[in-house]
Amino acid sequence: QSVLTQPPSVSAAPGQKVTISCSGSGSSTGINYISWYQHLPGTAPKLLIYDNNKRPSGIPDRISGSRSGTSATLGIIGLQTGDEADYYCAIWDNNLSAWVFGGGTKLTVL
Amino acid sequence: EVQLVESGGDLVQPGGSLRLSCAASGFTFSIYWMHWVRQAPGKGLEWVSLINSLASATSYADSVKGRFTISRDNTKNTLYLQMNNLRAEDTAVYYCARESAGGTSFDYWGQGTLVTVSS
Numbered sequence: 242q243s244v245l246t247q248p249p250s251v252s253a254a255p256g257q258k259v260t261i262s263c264s265g266s267g268s269s270t271g272i273n274y275i276s277w278y279q280h281l282p283g284t285a286p287k288l289l290i291y292d293n294n295k296r297p298s299g300i301p302d303r304i305s306g307s308r309s310g311t312s313a314t315l316g317i318i319g320l321q322t323g324d325e326a327d328y329y330c331a332i333w334d335n336n337l338s339a340w341v342f343g344g345g346t347k348l349t350v351l
Numbered sequence: 352e353v354q355l356v357e358s359g360g361d362l363v364q365p366g367g368s369l370r371l372s373c374a375a376s377g378f379t380f381s382i383y384w385m386h387w388v389r390q391a392p393g394k395g396l397e398w399v400s401l402i403n404s405l406a407s408a409t410s411y412a413d414s415v416k417g418r419f420t421i422s423r424d425n426t427k428n429t430l431y432l433q434m435n436n437l438r439a440e441d442t443a444v445y446y447c448a449r450e451s452a453g454g455t456s457f458d459y460w461g462q463g464t465l466v467t468v469s470s
Contacts, residue, residue: 276456284462291456329396338410340398
């Protein structure tokens with residue numbers, strides 16, 4: 242069974258850089274792709290990163306994703322107040338035949 | 352433009368039933384796998400269920416298995432979630448989401464519909 246662990250919160254000043262970690266356990270986390278989502282409660286979540294490090298059309302290149310073994314990292318540079326949101330990583334778990342989300346990280350732009 | 356619009360959320364008593372709908376437009380609905388994901392108040396995103404493009408395969412989170420049923424009507428471009436024997440812990444905003452063509456992410460989401468289970 243996959244478990245994805247994220248820090249509950251991170252913060253940084255406008256214009257600065259922040260990273261959000263997603264640490265995985267379970268056999269699927271070393272094999273399957275990680276995706277990242279931005280979510281403002283009450284709105285539709287938005288896909289930011291897929292296949293560990295690819296950006297969908299329309300996502301700016303100040304947002305990046307990386308992967309090392311069973312861990313993944315979301316990076317945002319040039320922080321803006323509009324980046325304040327909750328961020329989630331997700332992965333498909335082969336054994337559960339289920340998708341698993343990390344617990345979410347609240348980003349505060351001070 | 353891809354659009355997913357959920358409806359059917361309501362206040363329901365414990366043990367009751369509800370059917371959610373998700374109307375899809377702007378893409379060829381019949382070739383995509385679809386999902387339901389929920390967010391309980393103050394909690395994170397939780398995957399609920401998936402259905403493949405032909406409705407021949409489904410999967411459920413353990414928390415809803417045996418109580419919820421996902422289905423789709425490709426002639427109406429609509430995804431459904433039938434929820435029976437509802438519990439207080441099912442209270443959440445329910446989102447429908449499209450699985451990407453590569454099957455590795457959720458590339459489009461709806462705005463969600465609120466289900467409240469309370470007496």
